[in-house]
Amino acid sequence: MPTTSLQTVERALGVLLSYSETRTEWGVTELAEAFGLSTSTAQRLLAALAEQGFLRVVPYSHRYRLGPALWRMAMLWERTGGLAALADPVLTELAATTRRTAVFAIPDGGHVRVVAAVDGSSGPPRSHLFRGALYPAHAGAASRAYFAFLDRVERRALLDDRPFGRFSDQTPADLAALETEFDNTARLGYALSEGEYDTRTRALGLPVRMGTRPVASVSMIEDVASQPDDALLDHLVALEAAAGQLSAALMTRVTRAAAPSAG
The missing domain is CATH 1.10.10.10 (Winged helix-like DNA-binding domain superfamily/Winged helix DNA-binding domain)
Incomplete structure (x- = not known):
């Protein structure tokens, strides 16, 4: 050329x-x-x-x-693999390393939608596929890992006046309780949940960012019955590495090509 x-x-x-x-x-x-x-x-x-x-x-x-x-073109990209193809290698490595199920989810209104998931060898047991599942903002680490790091005004615009379905006794009951959970998550830097969406599971999640803005979440899920309470936090470093890899995969081409150049 x-x-x-x-x-x-x-x-x-x-x-x-x-x-x-x-x-x-x-x-x-x-x-x-x-x-x-x-x-x-x-x-x-x-x-x-x-x-x-x-x-x-x-x-x-x-x-x-x-x-x-x-x-x-974005629709064509998604139909031919899209974000799932980008995330699968990272999730496969995470699931193999931690033996937990690894999940990548993107925002979808007041939910996050799972676009890629890889089963870990230790579970959790489930009767449905994760991919395509919607998790509401008020229940579980996969969604809280995204919504907790959004700008508060933007988050409230998405969540105000939304119904809060109760999936278990652990599900936050209202927006005030949820905002407390969001604040705790932002302070810790990670989201940890147990039984909020599924009483059989525990989850640990982190935001995936483009620059400083959260654009997705990556999480690990384990079976409550077969794992000790603190087992997931032992794998926080591996989850942080996966979040970093996903952020880099999303950012690399934009970073290289977006800056105006003379000529």
Whole structure:
């Protein structure tokens, strides 16, 4: 591929990867300044991405936001393995090392949804598959490991006025009790639960972050009947390593490609 064409591809990818929660749109002039481009080059680049559906033009302001082609590609990525394929090797190593079931979950409204899980040799016993399961924010370490590290205002917006189903006597009964659990989790740096969602199991969870923001959780689950009370905490270091590996897998390509470059 000619050098000029390769530079164009790299610029286009850099523009797409520069979008974030704090950078939701670009104007032509500010993009040109940030990437060290001429205004005409920035205009052509943005227009070409919009023509293919990767960006869309905001009416009246003529600024560019992410477009529907990215949604289509994200759906295709998920149908062909997606996050599960990314997480499976990490979870397989964690389950083999600790003998506990390893679970990776992502936020889904007021729940987390399991996208990957690998059974440990010591259980826990279960009659259903973890993958695809929804865990509510108020019950269990897998969900608390994510929600406890969210900004409090954002968390309350998701959880206010939601019903709190009781799965056992250990399930927090209301938002005040849950916020206490969230505060304790944030202070400790990890989530530990027993019998909140399933009376037969105990779980230990950590947030998976992109930068400082939690985007998922990774947790280990064990059978209460066959394991001592403090057994999970013996594997906290292994869980921390898995959380770090998952964060790195999510961040690597963005970190390398997102920064504007001159030229």
